[in-house]
Amino acid sequence: MAHPTLLRLGNTIVYLFFLSSSIYNVVGPDATDIGYGKHPTYLTPAPFAFAIWGLIHTLFLGFVIWQWLGDSEEIVVEGYGSYFIIAGLLTSLWHNNWESGHLILSLLILLFASASITIVYHNLRNIPPRTYTQSLFVHAPISLYHGWLVFVTWLNIFAIFTTVHDPAHPPLLHRVLVFLVLLQLTGTAVAYTEFKNRDVGDIPGAFTIAWALFGVAAGQQSKFISISALVMGIIVLLYAFRPQVIKRRIGGGERQPLLGSAAPDEQV
Template identity: 40%
Template sequence: MGIQFEHWPSKVANILVYVTLLSGNLYSTFGGDKDTDSPYDSKHESYITPASFTFYIWTLIHTLLGGMVIFQWFTDKVHQAAGWHFVTASIFNAIWLALWSSGHTFWALVALFFATGAVSFIYYRLKEQDSAETLLDVIFLHLPFSLYHAWIFVLLIINFFAVFSTTHDDGPSTFQVVLAIAGLAFIASTVIGYIEYKQGDVAGALVLAWYLFGVFAQQSHDAIHWTALGLGIAVTAYTLKPFVLRLVGRQSGESAPLLG
């Protein structure tokens, strides 16, 4: 498997935007001044904001995307799936990070809509192509965009709530509690799409469970706290059910379908 220089402009652009996005996240986390609002320790809190450790899923996403920008030089599959859309997604993601950090949450939400659209295009194109023929295809092409797609969807909901439902010193109103629970239920319900669409997307579904457990760890209001835990357990159980059934089927000599 030799180096392929076809479509080199987009490949070089992918490297540049990847480094830019990675640098922005690192600076937001470890640099800046006291007025900089990092997504990892945010002042723009709502009643569905997860614990700060939850955001470190970016570490895994960035690691896999770093592998992707190297892997793209040995296969044309990355260009076929992503084209210039990874560049678009990374640029708008970087714009979102800058706007969020500077306190412009509404315009950050607008930028995130465009980033989500670009990531979704790549994600669904990969699903349509169904071209995960090797382990490298899975690890450095399908997996990073599965995680990225699920996480940017979570960020979109978090940003939406940061604009329209911020926290108060005296705790949430009844309306805010209902709205928060509805938001958590909406996020949890999307796991059905991740598992049932095409061959299923366990990685994306588990990102949603990770987020819900993060909300459980962060939010102290009883209704929100325990709802997040219950939904997190339900999402995890629903996601892992096919593997449990397959294991039970093997032990009993029967075969269980992969998707339940």
Template identity: 30%
Template sequence: MPLSTSNWSDHLLLKLVNVAVFVFLFGSGIYSSLDGHGAGKDTFFTPASYVFYTWSLIDLLLLGYIIYQFVDSSHDAVHGVGWRLALVGVLNAIYLHVFVTGHYLVAFIFALLVASTVSTVYWSLSAHYPAKDLFDAVFVHLPFSLWHAWSLVTVFISGFAAFTHAGHGHHPSLVVKVLVVLSLAFLSVTAWGYAFRSRKGDVAGAAVLAWTLFGIYDHQHNHLIKYFALAAFIVSLFAVVKSLYFTFVKGDGAISLGDDERAPLVA
């Protein structure tokens, strides 16, 4: 599909604000990585450090969105996201700052605000602005599908940081064990929710949760938490496989190649 830029100036103020906020958001992400404490307080829910590179992938895709918004074919998507990208960018930057500086209760509150705002974008795109082509799927729907799932993960990470004691070097209480197990089960069930939200599901959201569950298994030392996380990962992995199968394979077993078949890779 040829990329036309004839209407690049439509909603110009919104697009320029998005550019400015992206610089702010991306700068905050770099800060949290360079700080050396990107994972914040180490709790019994904390995943391995490599899981936090999910931020980097989301930032990279959002950079694609920032560029893509100046292309004519992005008009509907820009309208669907609207000013909420700027809002969630500011909220997320505040969240990252207070989290890496150890203000975990405040971080938990902002994690909830980020998750709720990202959810409005996610469901708006899903319900009213389906991906029209590969560019829409990759640069609009994919980052918000990933971010929707990741924002849920950050709510749990922030909640455990705010309301429980540190992980390594301590023994979890029975209450903490129960809370962690329930949280892991919730993420696993939610991964299946992504997989079955439509016939083809949302493989991106399910994959983020599966990746997080594996990271928790890899990082934690308590046997109950570690191996329950492994079981939850395996269960959620089936959700990812289900979504991949129905995304790329037609009912007759043929591999789907058309844009209409590729678009549902994300919500």
């Protein structure tokens, strides 16, 4: 087991590298299209969807600062461990291979990155947030990160096995495949709510899937794909807030935290 200080230092260094890599991919001399348009598919979202990385990096910045303050050893060691370090490095490596056209290699890298974040997600399920700060800067960025990698994994798969010939009129097989993936993403968002915490759900994870679906709806010229993604995005949001609505009715309107179940006497 790594020493907590070494893990904190590793998290900090990898975060700075991860952030620098993302910024370089957007404003560097080799930057082309913002987003994932270099390898177009019938699942490719509009460029604005790429902006979610800004939110992810901002929340992880909060985690990097928070881990050096107060009692964070349990979360740093038992929650994040070395898996955030692995995922950050692999995600940066994935983007480089995606941009260079090594799509099969990029998919393999992405699967390992997703597995690392999935482990963190499961670990944190056993360490519920005690404060709103932990909800926002410890749990929320992992949920966002995990949800986005799930979507990008499907995008990478489509880039390998499909080709866009007519953006407005995809073949029937492609429409069916995209619809099935949209259903799977919707199911993933439902699983976030049911698996992590039935009482409060997982708003950040569901938001990420909804954001991806809305991005697909805005980025695709096919009416069938666009409308399907839009409808499923709305369903995801409605289901994600269902625990909050139920809690309010049962509790007579008592407020519940959206990002986790922080103790009321530790709202810092």
